[in-house]
Amino acid sequence: MNKHYDEFMELFSKNLKDRCVVWSMDQIGKGTLTIPELYSGILVPALYSIDDCPEDNPGCIWDEHVKTSIIRTIIEVLYPTVISLAERVEKYNRKIVLTCPEREYHEIGLRIMSDFFQISGYDVIYIGSNTPRTQIWEVIRSEKPDYVGISVTDYYLLSEAKKIIEKIKIESSKDIKIILGGQAFKKNPHTVEDFGGDMYIESYEDVLFLGKGEEK
């Protein structure tokens, strides 16, 4: 995996978008990497490697945006592969809504988890970033999911997630399980239980484990 990561980073560090995209498609096409291996072993660490802008160089924000866009494009061009993997897997008959609270713009982690749930047989409704509380409630009412997955990166937005969870727990007639994820929960693990979340998940293996628990 290190060899693959190094190959990718050689291109990614120079913002060679087209070559990053072609390289990723090649690995999946040839079968040298699976989707979870590419996402978890290469794309996620590549994103974490993006450094903070130093205070004396605020101009580096554009670079963060370019790099984010490279990863985003790779994930979207591989979506047809995700569809075909999902078609071949046994369905769980479980529906999950994936969303971020209002003002949370970090959504790539959630987007990656969306593909992981999909290739594991879940019926996924991916909403994504910056979703007003009222809209989260609307989707729950109309789609009646078994799970709601909430992603928070910015810890200032944890209180918003808490309000969302409280409303779901109080108002839903169905026993909806709340799955929490993202850096804010990872760094403040007590909040998962304090807010009434049912579980914290962060990887493809966790999704497989969740499915196995369900089968029992």
Ligand code: B12
């Ligand atoms: C990309 C990025 C952005 C992009 C986001 C683009 C997008 N569409 O997602 C943009 C440019 C918009 C952005 C903006 C900002 N960002 Co920013 N950003 C990042 C960066 C570089 C990478 C984040 C990322 O995608 N990580 C990779 C993903 C895959 O990891 P992940 O989210 O942890 O997800 C994994 C798991 O946690 C899990 N998971 C995540 N969510 C969920 C949900 C569920 C349900 C489940 C089951 C699992 C799960 O699955 C994933 C796979 O394992 C980090 C830097 C860093 N070193 O982390 C900063 C970082 C997160 N940003 C930061 C900040 C401060 C900001 C800004 C406020 C200002 C700024 N520096 O630009 C704004 C405002 C954003 C806002 N209000 O939401 C800080 C956060 C600090 C904090 N408060 O905690 C960081 C850490 C940078 C830093 N060192 O200061 N950012």
